[in-house]
Amino acid sequence: MFTNSTTDFNRALSLKQRKARQESGLFLAEGRKVVAEGLEAGCPCRAVYVREGFFGQHEETDALLSAANTLVLGEREFNRLADTEQPQGLIGVFEWSGLLCSSLTARFVPVLFDVADPRNLGNIVRSADWFGFSEIVVGETCVDPFNGKAVRSSMGSIFRTRFVLSDDLVASLTALKERYRIVVADLDGEDYRAFKTGATAAIVFSNEARGPSPEILALADAIATIPGAGRAESLSVATAAAVMFAALF
Amino acid sequence: MFTNSTTDFNRALSLKQRKARQESGLFLAEGRKVVAEGLEAGCPCRAVYVREGFFGQHEETDALLSAANTLVLGEREFNRLADTEQPQGLIGVFEWSGLLCSSLTARFVPVLFDVADPRNLGNIVRSADWFGFSEIVVGETCVDPFNGKAVRSSMGSIFRTRFVLSDDLVASLTALKERYRIVVADLDGEDYRAFKTGATAAIVFSNEARGPSPEILALADAIATIPGAGRAESLSVATAAAVMFAALF
Numbered sequence: 001m002f003t004n005s006t007t008d009f010n011r012a013l014s015l016k017q018r019k020a021r022q023e024s025g026l027f028l029a030e031g032r033k034v035v036a037e038g039l040e041a042g043c044p045c046r047a048v049y050v051r052e053g054f055f056g057q058h059e060e061t062d063a064l065l066s067a068a069n070t071l072v073l074g075e076r077e078f079n080r081l082a083d084t085e086q087p088q089g090l091i092g093v094f095e096w097s098g099l100l101c102s103s104l105t106a107r108f109v110p111v112l113f114d115v116a117d118p119r120n121l122g123n124i125v126r127s128a129d130w131f132g133f134s135e136i137v138v139g140e141t142c143v144d145p146f147n148g149k150a151v152r153s154s155m156g157s158i159f160r161t162r163f164v165l166s167d168d169l170v171a172s173l174t175a176l177k178e179r180y181r182i183v184v185a186d187l188d189g190e191d192y193r194a195f196k197t198g199a200t201a202a203i204v205f206s207n208e209a210r211g212p213s214p215e216i217l218a219l220a221d222a223i224a225t226i227p228g229a230g231r232a233e234s235l236s237v238a239t240a241a242a243v244m245f246a247a248l249f
Numbered sequence: 250m251f252t253n254s255t256t257d258f259n260r261a262l263s264l265k266q267r268k269a270r271q272e273s274g275l276f277l278a279e280g281r282k283v284v285a286e287g288l289e290a291g292c293p294c295r296a297v298y299v300r301e302g303f304f305g306q307h308e309e310t311d312a313l314l315s316a317a318n319t320l321v322l323g324e325r326e327f328n329r330l331a332d333t334e335q336p337q338g339l340i341g342v343f344e345w346s347g348l349l350c351s352s353l354t355a356r357f358v359p360v361l362f363d364v365a366d367p368r369n370l371g372n373i374v375r376s377a378d379w380f381g382f383s384e385i386v387v388g389e390t391c392v393d394p395f396n397g398k399a400v401r402s403s404m405g406s407i408f409r410t411r412f413v414l415s416d417d418l419v420a421s422l423t424a425l426k427e428r429y430r431i432v433v434a435d436l437d438g439e440d441y442r443a444f445k446t447g448a449t450a451a452i453v454f455s456n457e458a459r460g461p462s463p464e465i466l467a468l469a470d471a472i473a474t475i476p477g478a479g480r481a482e483s484l485s486v487a488t489a490a491a492v493m494f495a496a497l498f
Contacts, residue, residue, distance in 0.1 A: 119368070126485065126488075127488050129478075129480050130475075130480070131477060131478060132479075155481065157481050226379075230381075231379070231406075234404070235491065236404075239375075239488065239491040242488040243492055246492040
């Protein structure tokens with residue numbers, strides 16, 4: 001458990017860096033909804049930092065925090081730890097190891113290749129959760145799913161998702177290919193509406209500027225495309241993922 | 250046309266504020282792709298500010314800018330005008346009046362109520378453009394579509410869209426109701442997949458936290474819902490809009 005010591009505060013502060021998150025097994029989750037989802041999901045929580053004067057404004061949140069190890073910070077220190085411009089006043093320190101899974105059991109698995117924008121990644125987690133897809137494979141060149149912006153964009157869905165953090169996505173997909181049909185989202189493929197719902201499939205979404213790599217395309221059993229009117233160059237990767245999730249739901 | 254004077258630089262700087270955009274009829278568009286789309290769409294451009302040393306790196310952009318009124322800024326001043334942390338080095342000053350339309354001709358019209366996040370608004374513009382929906386009604390409590398973040402999130406699609414900026418969305422919808430079926434996206438309505446493509450419809454998307462107002466719900470001919478697995482509380486409004494656009498495309 002964290003205490004109100006400077007050492008622990010500095011440890012919490014370090015969790016803004018990916019390396020510190022990886023070494024400590026911890027991450028920060030900011031905001032009322034996200035912290036509540038983490039606590040409700042039973043994700044191990046080392047501390048919830050709250051800003052001076054936070055308590056007494058939201059009965060529900062206060063009740064939820066009564067079982068947590070809450071540590072009060074002055075406004076200046078709180079704002080150093082916060083990642084938003086207008087922080088809501090609470091930041092949880094959670095363990096991420098329970099959010100990983102070593103093998104996949106889901107029928108339909110989103111796979112992320114080279115997704116660089118944390119908001120896109122968090123948004124994909126949120127949409128996947130909405131449509132009931134609870135296991136996600138994250139490739140080694142993606143942004144960290146436990147990045148603060150990704151966690152916030154997931155709106156707490158991160159706590160209901162189980163991640164495979166691949167350190168070699170091509171190898172992971174090669175292994176997956178024994179059990180899953182590998183579908184790669186890209187331009188110039190088959191209309192995604194032609195794909196059957198209910199099939200056992202891993203669907204790869206890639207960085208929207210760079211697209212899938214030749215190695216990943218070589219593993220594809222099919223290429224899925226969202227047809228457009230031909231004016232905009234692309235959809236955001238988070239939008240494309242949600243549109244395909246909706247069709248396969 | 251803007252010159253390299255301090256007065257004009259300060260005018261450009263003021264365009265970060267909504268009030269100055271409204272009074273001047275101008276807005277800022279930052280980044281290579283967005284500026285290129287603006288110039289290619291023929292949107293009147295008063296100036297393109299470029300960072301010292303910008304030219305000579307991208308032949309295509311250089312060629313495109315040759316017909317524009319380019320003004321070079323030192324790095325420090327450029328960064329004051331930029332809205333991103335790692336600016337690409339060019340910012341256009343465009344006129345927005347040509348991007349408005351006074352009456353609607355489209356068969357299918359997205360209507361935005363109280364959408365507060367500029368990234369969501371820009372993303373909706375981008376997705377609408379992808380699926381070929383070129384007219385959008387923006388309610389008076391929405392964020393300004395010519396906000397810098399909204400423009401960037403649209404990835405240039407803003408220049409291919411025509412906006413009705415309503416100053417009374419309930420009155421606008423009441424008038425639209427004569428020609429359009431009013432469909433409101435909300436929880437607990439009919440499954441959106443039951444709606445026919447090809448119908449003449451205005452579809453209202455609302456702030457994801459607050460939802461549609463009672464006045465707007467009272468105008469609805471139908472409520473459309475995206476069914477979920479029941480775990481995540483909501484989709485982002487940009488995601489919900491794209492999923493419905495895709496189904497109606």
